[in-house]
Amino acid sequence: MFLGGYMVAAYAAIYLIWGSTYLAIRLAVDSIPPLFMMGVRCAAAGALMLVWAAVRGERATLRHWGHAAFAGALMFAGSYGALAWAEQRVASGIAALLSATTPFWLTAFEWSGGSRPSRRSIAGLIVGLAGVAVLVGGRSTYQLRPAAPGDSLAAFEASSPAAAPGTPLDRRSIPAPLHGAGKVAAGTMAGRPPSFAGHSRRRELRRDLAEAFAAAGRALPPGRLAGPGATPDVRHELLAPIVAILAGTLAWAAGSLYARPPRVPRSLALSAGMSLTAGGALLLAASWSAGELTGFSPREVSSTSLAALAYLVVFGSLVGFSAYSWLLRVAPPSRVATHAYVNPLVAIALGSALAGEPLTSTIVCAGLAIAAGVAFVLAGQIRSTEVTESTERTV
Incomplete structure (x- = not known):
């Protein structure tokens, strides 16, 4: 009975909390520089995970740290940094849908490495990429983010x-x-x-x-960047964040394939904490180098952005990760992996209900195609009981 209650709570965490992090990122970057915000989030969450791992007696070697730092540069500095920057301009639901394409790139990378995917995975790849094409080509995609x-x-x-x-x-x-x-x-x-x-x-x-x-x-x-008469220049500017998110998913896929034992520790908390800390440090350095902090004052940070940042650290990283790692031990991996196509749908619903992001037929069709594609790809990837956190992207 107690296990069933914990199971429901854990699934609610990885479905709802991870689905809501896209909206939280959007709220956080409203008054906090994006790279700085994500750097603080990653560094804080990573440090807390390392403390947790240390309390459990888990240790890492210098070699582990080197590999984890490289993975963190791809997965967190590259992927999370691009996502935070893009959400200044792109709606949170669109960002979530584009981020859900990570399993497609993983399949493509493994295919290029000589590991032929199943027919189901290939079908999912085609359906999902068609959904991305519909999303990127749709006019409504460029009218979602509340105007700067x-x-x-x-x-x-x-x-x-x-x-x-x-x-x-x-x-x-x-x-x-x-x-x-x-x-x-x-x-x-x-x-x-x-x-x-x-x-x-x-x-x-x-x-x-x-x-x-x-x-x-x-x-x-x-809640609109430009009306139907938006000029090509406006559409071109708004295409850049979309490309950045897709490039970030590629970086995440590459980093997740690299960050596997024995390069990093087998402990999920320890390996994630190391990569998060390294990625956070790189993001903070990039923020300073880009001049984000020039003239920035913490007094100008809104209470909403501050609360969103705290939510990302505590719930998005710690609570969500704890629930996810526990589920991997007590539930079928194929069921745990369903969060990859539930999260974008949650993000779209929250963005529409709480932030006034329009929900158009183009977005619905693209979202269903991407979710179906992810489901097919994950079904083709899962082998009996072996699935790790590295095959999925979390925010």
Whole structure:
């Protein structure tokens, strides 16, 4: 009876908690620089896991640390860093769907290495990649993330009757409060990361943009980057985060194939803690090198972003990982692996219900195709009882 209750709670953790981490990342990067936020998250979670492993008497060699650091650079610095950066612009549900493609790349890597996948895995690969193509090619994909100041200005310019789509507005036609926003837009749309010097100004810019739209006789569309008349430049800028997430899933797949015993310890807590700590340190170094912290003040971090970061560390990493490692010992691996195609569906539902992310037919169709593809691939990968955490991507 008690085991059944624990089982339900553990599955709820890996389904709901891991599915909700995408929305938590989006909320966290709203007022915290993305690489810095993810670096803190990984370093803190890794340190706590190492303490847990030490209490249990688990140790690692210097050779283990070297391999774990390399895996952490791929899986956490590369994959998590790309995800956090992308979620400044892409909706959390879209990010979750794209992240669910990791089993496809694992299958492709193993196939290229001479391990021929089963017919079921090949079918899943085809169906899943078709879902990705539908998702990336769909117009609604580029209209999901609530607008950043620069993107809102681009949408305003693209939809204004004062100019044809794609034609910049005359500066004199833009209300005075938007002159500063134009500078933010110029930096963002040129591919440079927005400055985090004064995140509190984002709310002011949003208000100014709303006033400008009201003055022009239209409401500022909440939760959209650009309307149907979005210019090709806007679509091009929003394609970059999608490509970054897909590149991150490739990095995760490569790192997970590398981070297997005997390169790393067999203990899940110890190996994950080592890779997380190394990846977190690299992310913090990358944040400093990229100038994310220039002008950034902790006083400007919103309570929502701070709570989201704490949630990612405590629940996303510690509680979720503990539940996952326990389930691997007491439940069939094939059943535990189902979180890989449940998490994106949870992320889409939460993003739509709590963050106002539109739920379109394109997203639903793409999501079902990707989930079905992941299910087929995992079914083809599972051999009787052997599945490890390295075959799946968690956030």
